[in-house]
Structure formats: C-alpha cells, structure tokens
Amino acid sequence: MSSSSHEYGITLPNGCTIVHGDGANIKHPFTDIPVEMHELDPGGNPGMSFAGQLGFIEFSTEFRLPRHVHIAPPTADVSEQKFVSERIVVLNGFALVELNGEIYMIPPKSLVTIAPGVPHTWTACPAGVSFPIPEGQAESPEDTVKSTGTFLMLYEYEEPTAFFPTAQTTTLTKVEDYERCDDLDGIRIPKLSAVDVQDWCWFVSGRKLIPPTEAGIRG
Numbered sequence: 001m002s003s004s005s006h007e008y009g010i011t012l013p014n015g016c017t018i019v020h021g022d023g024a025n026i027k028h029p030f031t032d033i034p035v036e037m038h039e040l041d042p043g044g045n046p047g048m049s050f051a052g053q054l055g056f057i058e059f060s061t062e063f064r065l066p067r068h069v070h071i072a073p074p075t076a077d078v079s080e081q082k083f084v085s086e087r088i089v090v091l092n093g094f095a096l097v098e099l100n101g102e103i104y105m106i107p108p109k110s111l112v113t114i115a116p117g118v119p120h121t122w123t124a125c126p127a128g129v130s131f132p133i134p135e136g137q138a139e140s141p142e143d144t145v146k147s148t149g150t151f152l153m154l155y156e157y158e159e160p161t162a163f164f165p166t167a168q169t170t171t172l173t174k175v176e177d178y179e180r181c182d183d184l185d186g187i188r189i190p191k192l193s194a195v196d197v198q199d200w201c202w203f204v205s206g207r208k209l210i211p212p213t214e215a216g217i218r219g
Contacts, residue, residue: 006025006039006042007023008023008024008025008040008041008042009023009024009111009207010023010204010207010208010209012099012209014099014100014115014118014171015115015116015118015171016099016112016113016114016115016118017111017112017113018104018106018110018111018112018113018204018209019040019041019110019111019112019113020106020107020109020110020111020204020205020206021107021109021205021206021207022206022207023206023207024038024039024040024111025038025039025042026038026039027039038109040089040111041087041111041113048085048158049158050085050087050156050157050158051158051159051160052072052084052156052157052158052159052160052161053155053156053157053160053161054154054155054156054157055154055155056091056152056153056154056155057152057153057155058150058151058152058153059093059095059122059123059124059150059151059152059153060124060149060150061123061124061125061126061127061149061150061191063123063124064121064122064123064188064189064191065121065122065123065188066121066165066181066184066185066187066188067098067119067120067121067165067166067167067168067169067181067187067188068119068120068121068163068164068165068166068187069083069117069118069119069120069164069166069172069178070083070084070085070086070116070157070161070162070163070164071083071084071161071162071164071175071178072084072158072159072160072161073160073161073162080175081175082116082175083116083117083172083175084116084157084158084159084161085113085114085115085116085157085158086113086114086120086155086156086157086158087111087112087113087114087155087156088111088112088113088114088122088153088154088155089110089111089112089153089154089155090106090107090108090109090110090111090112090151090152090153091108091109091151091152091153091154092108092109092151092152093108093124093125093147093148093150093151093152094106094107094108094124094125094129094147094148094151095122095123095124095125095151095153096122096123096124096125096189096192096197096201097112097120097121097122098119098120098121098122098189099114099118099119099120100118100119100120100169100170100171101119101169102202103189103200103201103202104201104202104203104204104209105125105129105131105197105201105202105203105204106204107204107205108151110204115171116158117171117172117173118171119166119168119169119170119171119172121187121188121189122153122189123188123189124147124149124150124151125147125149125151125197126147126149126191126192126193126194126196126197127146127147127148127149127194128146128147128149128194129146129147129194129197129198130144130145130146130147131144131145131203164178164180165180165181165182165184165187166178166179166180166181166187167179167181167183167186167187198212198213199212199213200212
C-alpha cells in the first residue's frame with residue numbers, strides 16, 4: 001500500500017493525531033527479508049516541517065510535566081513568534097497524555113503529533129493497569145497486558161522551541177493569547193490510581209478511540 005492511499009490513525013477535533021497499531025502504514029518491502037516497517041507518518045505534511053530539537057525522555061509516574069505549549073522564537077527570516085508542532089513516539093511502556101484537558105492512554109509503538117497551540121502534558125500510566133491485547137495479537141480474548149508505571153518517549157519539535165507553562169486548556173491560535181502560569185504543581189496531571197485511569201482516560205487501540213469505562217481496562 002502506498003503512503004498516499006493509507007489513512008493514518010486517529011485525528012482529533014483539535015488537529016492532533018495519534019497513530020497506533022494498524023493505524024500505521026505497515027509495509028513489507030522485501031520478498032526475501034522478513035522485515036516489517038511501521039510507517040507512522042508519510043512526511044510531506046503541508047505547512048509542517050520538523051527542524052527543532054530531537055531527543056528522548058524516560059518517564060515514571062513521579063515525572064509529571066506541567067501543562068504547556070511550544071512557541072518558536074523570532075528568527076532572521078521570521079519576525080513573529082508562532083506556535084509549533086511536536087511529535088512524540090511512545091517506544092515502550094504506557095503513557096498518559098493530556099490534550100485540551102482530556103487524558104488519553106497511549107500504548108507503546110505509537111506516534112502522537114501535537115498540533116500547534118494545543119496545551120498538553122505527559123506522565124506515565126500507573127503500574128498495574130491491565131487492558132486487553134489488541135485483536136489479532138492475543139491468543140485468547142482474556143489475554144491482557146499490564147502497565148509498569150514507566151515509558152520511554154522520543155520527541156521532536158517542528159522548530160527550535162522552549163517550554164511555556166499554561167493553565168489554559170483550549171487551543172491557542174495567536175501567541176498573544178498565551179497566558180503564562182507559574183503554579184507548576186497546579187497544572188500537572190494529578191497522581192492517578194489504576195481505577196482513576198479506568199474512569200477518566202480515553203484508550204487508544206489501533207484505529208479505535210475508546211471512551212473511559214468502555215475500554216476493558218481494569219485497575
């Protein structure tokens with residue numbers, strides 16, 4: 001399947017996307033080598049290029065970022081500041097990401113592209129949360145996998161940027177609308193129990209975005 005004909009993952013109303021499981025474009029480019037490529041993004045996105053910082057962060061439930069946005073500083077070519085996109089690959093473990101005030105549980109091997117101006121924050125899913133293995137990967141319907149309270153994130157910014165904390169939870173379209181918040185403790189995802197995750201968090205599985213209490217998640 002070509003990149004152009006594949007529909008990638010889930011697109012939220014705020015413009016963020018989440019790609020997991022069969023939402024990726026799964027390719028087998030060689031007939032004699034059993035390599036499987038999981039293309040999370042085809043590139044060539046109109047108006048978007050990634051030239052900012054690239055790195056990784058090891059998260060635990062004790063590491064809860066304050067809610068924030070990313071703003072690129074003025075440059076020699078661009079006189080005005082602007083909001084920038086960020087891409088996060090959850091490599092292993094299970095993550096919790098807040099986007100516009102909603103919390104999503106992100107499985108490993110997923111890509112989250114955060115749209116410009118969307119306030120967001122991250123922490124690890126608490127240990128002991130169990131949820132069904134996606135269809136086609138489980139040996140039986142009762143098979144589950146448990147979170148460990150940690151995850152590994154690979155991040156990339158569209159342009160060089162810094163951290164701008166905010167209590168705002170709606171998408172910002174103009175940098176002038178950004179309101180700084182210095183109460184960093186007050187804008188973190190709270191420490192959640194396994195039961196809280198079941199009751200509060202959306203669950204991403206392949207092309208499905210499952211509401212809280214309906215995902216088969218158990219604390």
